[in-house]
Amino acid sequence: MVTNTSSSAIKPRALRRGATLAVLSPASTPKADLVHRGIAQLHSLGYKTVLGAHVLDSGPLYYAGSMEDRLEDLHAAFADPAIHGILCARGGWGSAELLPHLDAALIRSNPKVFIGYSDHTSLHCWLHNEANLVTFYGPMAAADFSRDDGVDLASWRHGLEGDSSWFLGIEDGLRILRPGCAEGELNGGCISILAEGLGTPYAPQIESASILFLEDIGTKPYQWDRMLLHLRYAGLLEKVTGIVFGDMHQCISEDEADYLDRAILHALRDFDGPIAIGLRCGHVGTSNITLPLGISASLDLTEAGNPRMHLLEAAVTV
Numbered sequence: 187m188v189t190n191t192s193s194s195a196i197k198p199r200a201l202r203r204g205a206t207l208a209v210l211s212p213a214s215t216p217k218a219d220l221v222h223r224g225i226a227q228l229h230s231l232g233y234k235t236v237l238g239a240h241v242l243d244s245g246p247l248y249y250a251g252s253m254e255d256r257l258e259d260l261h262a263a264f265a266d267p268a269i270h271g272i273l274c275a276r277g278g279w280g281s282a283e284l285l286p287h288l289d290a291a292l293i294r295s296n297p298k299v300f301i302g303y304s305d306h307t308s309l310h311c312w313l314h315n316e317a318n319l320v321t322f323y324g325p326m327a328a329a330d331f332s333r334d335d336g337v338d339l340a341s342w343r344h345g346l347e348g349d350s351s352w353f354l355g356i357e358d359g360l361r362i363l364r365p366g367c368a369e370g371e372l373n374g375g376c377i378s379i380l381a382e383g384l385g386t387p388y389a390p391q392i393e394s395a396s397i398l399f400l401e402d403i404g405t406k407p408y409q410w411d412r413m414l415l416h417l418r419y420a421g422l423l424e425k426v427t428g429i430v431f432g433d434m435h436q437c438i439s440e441d442e443a444d445y446l447d448r449a450i451l452h453a454l455r456d457f458d459g460p461i462a463i464g465l466r467c468g469h470v471g472t473s474n475i476t477l478p479l480g481i482s483a484s485l486d487l488t489e490a491g492n493p494r495m496h497l498l499e500a501a502v503t504v
Contacts, residue, residue, distance in 0.1 A: 209224075210272060260284065341476045360465055
């Protein structure tokens, strides 16, 4: 059972206690002990899990198995009616290899929750472009569920269980870089993966008013400036109404924060919309927020002490 958003995106069925999650490695090899620790945490939350056949494969190179093996696991998880959602084990590099070989008809016929971040930005873009599927930029099994404070359970439950309206605010890390209000479809992910996709058939497609979420790891202020300029020159920001940046603690030291703020504002000096920074989602050292991509959201940065991003509809069918 699926339903459409106002933009006709497909919403997967909600995940509740007792749901079965397939844990997969579409990119790099995870550490087995972290995968099993993450699975134990998922079980404690009431979920069942199934490991992909190649989730712990090592090689070739840094990949969790060959391209064919990783593709087989992903297709099998979408096709299996006993699996209710797909949770990536970790990021790294490798998801982009799968894109030309994904079976769009299979996935469109079997929409389900897909969760991951970092390198999996390429899969989020493909699932948005080709299957029109609402997906979740959120915590992964080995990278986050393995840590005691790795997952923000409030946003996980809000997003995956079907709340029709909720918000993220200052307690979730948001602060204002440029005030204002905006509304649109929430899109985005890891900026380096988004930028690398430009000029390919798998580039992000923003065709209506959008709030863009951007984050990364190990990215210095001049690199943010460069990639934002790339997005501008490629026309990706033409329909973006507001921008939210992630938690930058994995990119810069505390004493570089003001420098990064100024670099972002310089790169976006010709962008008129509101800008927030600091959302604790993606590459973070503490509890990772789950952010639905493909649903309507609004950004209210008019009150300096109370910035809000409102999620205006449920991301799943109940």
